[in-house]
Amino acid sequence: MRKHDRTGSRLIIGLMFLFLYAPILLLMIFSFNAGDSSAVWKGFSLHWYGKLFQNRLIMESVYTTLLVSLLATAIATAAGTFAAIGLYSLGRRKRDALLTVNNIPMMNADIVTGVSLCLFFVAFFQSWGAFAKWFNALELSLGGHALQLPERLVLGFGTLLLAHVAFNIPYVILNVAPKLRQMDRNLMDAAQDLGCTWMQAFWKVMLPEIKPGIVSGALIAFTMSIDDFIISYFTAGSASSTLAMTIYGMTKKRVTPEINAVSTLLFLSVLVLLVISNVKEARQESRERQGAARRTTAMERLAQKISEPRYKWVRRTAAGALACVFIASVSILSYATSSRPVVNVCSWGEYIDEDLIDQFEETTGIRVNYQTAESNEALYSLLKSGGADYDVIVPSDYMIGRLIAEDMLEPLDYSQIPNSSLIDDRFRHLPYDPDDRYTVPYTWGTLGIIYNTSMVDGEIDSWSALYDDANAGNVLLINNSRDALGIALLYLGFSVNTTDEDEIRQAYALIEDANRRGVFQGRAMDEVFQKMEGNNAAIATYYAGDCVTMMYNNEDLAFVIPKEGSNWFLDAMCMLKDAPHQKEAYMWMDFIASTDANLANMHYIGYASPNREALERYPDYYLEQEGEELDPEIYDIMVAPPETLERCEAYLNLPSATLSLYNSLWTQLGTN
């Protein structure tokens, strides 16, 4: 009836696809990069794909992600569809009220949903624990042993799945609702008047009508599940982590190209699946068109077939099978986590040579549940919500001070960690743990300026470069209140640990003034890699070990610890109060404190080891691994020499009044 030209509209649709796919294409190209940068191309290689399959953390998180997303999507789609149908048969006033409640999880910031769900689960587990104790005692007193309720429930796959279902259902309803509005309400009545049972009417009339809504609801639910990081982080407990959680965990250091590789593979496999199903459908369609049959999609045909009474068993089996898969996967997961001794470790992304985990598991038979957090504060937040049952964590110095002050750490029995005697004297009796009761140092390093010699005139030796108009628009401010204000304090000649409000305000004024003059290009944490390696910014402040990585990718970069002094930091292993697997935790800490493990970690992470022997032997180890001498200058950046370290000051835990001043100033900086 109207055969107008479609070239224009197709052109625009094509442009939209270009927009959607350009960044993905770029990401896929860089997964074949020989180097580890996402800004500098160093030649074609399949290196990262090879490494990917040896990376247990990534492979396991891919598995968890797929399992959680598929199950949550299936459950949420079914539940959401029925809920939507139910809601639409209510009166309008009731329906609108319920729909508003339904929309709340979507309107809430993810992080708030995550934290509140975590608090809710923890509160529920506590009351359950009390109930189970009472019940078990009652049963024993009555002489029964038949049913012992578990007293200690922890966050895990179950809560993760519940949380995903919870935030997926609203999206399904939101998509099904418009279709129900569109549907003629009399259709169902008509079908039943004509002799359909209710079930038949549902399958043959209602479902085909609302099917597009269900499909798009399911697709969106799946997408939400795959992408969610923050709700998962607060509800997953210590045994399982999703791919998105692993990726965000890497942002404290950097996202590895292995992640690009795994994303490319997932993307391509979905693409292949889609192509196959499309080709099949297209073929079937053309066959049917020849037979002059009505054109339907495969799903519709399936739905119609299944809805015939003789296929009732198909429906029942399908439902049964789904339930079985669900129960099996949940029980397998809980079995996997309960049958072997385990230790739950939480660290930062890209902060361990993962071969060490395999070695430890092989020699001891203990399973390591290795999870990553995004930052010290994120870890603290999770601990405070009660959602973590980790045994070993690796926080930084100032956070350790805070955790000790709040009585959240377990004093260690060093006789069970013989390798702790190898820790160099420099890293003993540090201010955050003066009596060496809680910590086994893991790595240490310094904060300094990394700059691009081709974009800056002359050498930099002072923090003043960060606030200088000469570098306007080329400086990256470190996106972390403690470091940014600490540097300003050092530049002004104050201590990084000052509690004097006036000094802190002066430091803030310095940053704010530079910000107003447009010196800062932006704030950056892990983005600094991409920006510095790709010549997008000239000056940044970052951690020594990571700067070595950047210098390897861009030869124009140089690193300096300014003359005013700097911060030096230390991350240490600690055990959480009342950790459930203390014996295993001691074995893990001792293993990681060994010289071999320290050498491997130092080589992999680039941060200095606190182990005396490892520090001495590292140049030889480097020669052995890489087949070339280690540049002494690079060694001095990684392991700051004593005279440099003397200029540096470690962070202490600040009193809460000072912390809230930091917080309000830092928040204020962004609002101007």
Next chain:
Amino acid sequence: MRNKLSWFAVPYVVWMAVIVVIPILIMVVYAFTAGGSGGGGLQITAENFTGMSVYASVFLRSFRLALIATLICLLIGYPVSYWMAHEGPGFQRVAMALIMLPMWMNFLLRTYSWMSILENNGLLNQLFQNIGVIALYNQIAPFFVDIRNVFAAHFGGAQIGFVPIEHFQMINTPGAVVLGMVYNYLPFMILPIYSVIVKLDHSLLEAARDLGADRRLVFRKVIFPLSLPGVLSGVTMVFVPSVSTFAISRLLGGGTQMMLGDLIEQQFLGGAYDPHLGAAISMVMMVIVVVCMVVMNHFGEGEEQAVIL
């Protein structure tokens, strides 16, 4: 049939009461208390709300950028869904799959990728450099600056000089943040609109045409009102995550375009640990969003009624 069906809603209402309402109540408690983390017990206070005027600029910026992103999504998404719904079934299937596919790649990774495209020395700027767009701009722009200066001299404005640029500033601007939002949430606009348009009753359109309406009138009086439920869903699904995003503004705005999501995230996960303030801010944000949505849905319901009558 109605009464029978309404039983379907019961389990969900129970579920909502447990898993939606209780956690929200926990957060309300958080929002109206202070202290706790730094030692000492919780105190009931409204301070978290009274001190919030400091963040007015963040609220304004968030809602403004999210609104712009939603409008752009609608302007792109509506015509695209409309055209797609009029293509052949094969085209539709492939196009829908292609629209969803990017979403299954991690959101953070895609945003990182945009970062390297928009960077000062990024892909786009290098392209502009190579095909001479930047040189062209440096030649043409002085001319416009001169014209402006002539006017300024007449009307007493300040004179400005022309500084040749080396690159277009794209990253760390509000525009980049909006682009990130449009990129990430566009599919959420297209999906619901498309699924409504594709199911439109064609006899209605034919009837309208038979009654003498031209194509524009059919669209304005029949198609658009009928597709409003989809538009409303789409607007909700784009606007809400845009307001509360934090990764997009951090990566593409370089921390210079602080949004509500960043503010809240800082209170829970960032250097500024104050979950009480975070809860309070998100409560206020939620109330504003809910009010917007209720107003919008009301408007939508009215349309639906008008059509049915």
